[in-house]
């Protein structure tokens with residue numbers, strides 16, 4: 001057994017030992033509210049930290065385990081199968097905390113935040129999107145103006161995941177409207193409990209409210225909350241998005257595994273025969289298998305490159321685009337096969353095990369973290385080397401662009 005296989009087996013044994021308390025199967029019977037589930041999630045994170053499975057690939061000086069990306073991937077692959085209550089901490093530990101580790105100035109304070117986030121005691125959000133700047137991050141309008149030895153921030157963010165439960169957030173704002181749109185931005189961390197911060201949840205089609213509008217009314221920021229140079233915020237934001245690209249990869253598009261589709265087609269019928277015998281269904285299974293196997297290979301290569309100290313290429317943009325489309329199509333097909341039964345929608349069903357929930361939530365997956373169209377542009381320009389998309393505001397000062 002290789003070292004990683006041994007580690008994986010140990011991780012599996014630990015996960016099995018806590019599953020009776022925390023797994024999706026165990027929690028499903030309890031009919032918990034989001035707040036109760038989050039409370040259980042915090043307990044799970046603390047136990048995971050104490051067991052040595054938190055911050056697996058982060059340096060020990062900052063509260064991590066000092067192991068490799070491969071150890072992290074091995075643990076995550078096992079953990080995903082249990083449906084543990086860790087969804088609340090995904091963004092927090094995925095992007096904001098790694099960025100804080102990189103750019104945070106007060107190391108002792110940063111370490112304290114890292115450990116509290118790993119233990120699930122504190123949660124961070126990522127405040128990038130705005131009504132006027134989603135895909136085009138550099139179009140954002142939330143501003144921070146100099147205020148004594150700090151800044152005063154006013155504006156609105158939108159689609160901020162888990163903001164209603166967050167203690168802190170990372171945020172990009174405009175500090176200079178007189179220069180080109182990419183050059184006038186600055187990156188800060190913000191205290192989500194500060195005076196002037198208001199969070200309003202948005203209800204999604206699937207029934208949950210994990211995304212929010214966040215309003216900032218003259219919120220005070222100390223200059224020590226700045227991460228990176230004044231005017232260098234776009235670069236820090238790109239760094240954040242590069243981390244985001246590889247932080248979570250699931251060739252099933254965070255929906256059901258292909259094996260579940262195969263099982264579904266064995267149980268359901270077309271014209272009185274098992275659906276799996278139908279040529280169209282068999283072709284869909286084969287196509288999706290090939291697509292997902294291709295994505296898994298890209299991911300393995302990217303992680304091997306990172307392990308070797310190299311930067312993976314822009315092909316990571318393919319991951320979400322292809323995976324979520326594949327999930328949406330398969331979910332649609334499974335619903336069609338179920339006929340009227342598909343109307344029996346269970347709002348508490350698990351997205352990785354239920355076709356209705358998967359289908360209803362798939363469109364958000366095609367938008368969040370970069371819409372399909374924007375990913376297609378990235379692939380065209382960065383992977384295929386095609387000419388840049390039309391950019392009429394290039395080189396124009398931000399305050400000269402018509403609002």
Ligand SMILES: Cc1cc2nc3c(=O)[nH]c(=O)nc-3n(C[C@H](O)[C@H](O)[C@H](O)COP(=O)(O)OP(=O)(O)OC[C@H]3O[C@@H](n4cnc5c(N)ncnc54)[C@H](O)[C@@H]3O)c2cc1C
Pocket residue numbers: 091125126127128129130131133134135136158159160161162211364365367368369370371372373374377389
């Ligand atoms: C469930 C969910 C969770 C999210 N969580 C967060 C979060 O935690 N933090 C955060 O900051 N944001 C979050 N977002 C926001 C998400 O990143 C944005 O919705 C996304 O970047 C798209 O921006 P937009 O909604 O402003 O759409 P727009 O940018 O207004 O796009 C509208 C349409 O125009 C197309 N379009 C726009 N520009 C181009 C272009 N250049 N070329 C071709 N087509 C284009 C888009 O593809 C889309 O179809 C979340 C979104 C969702 C749905």
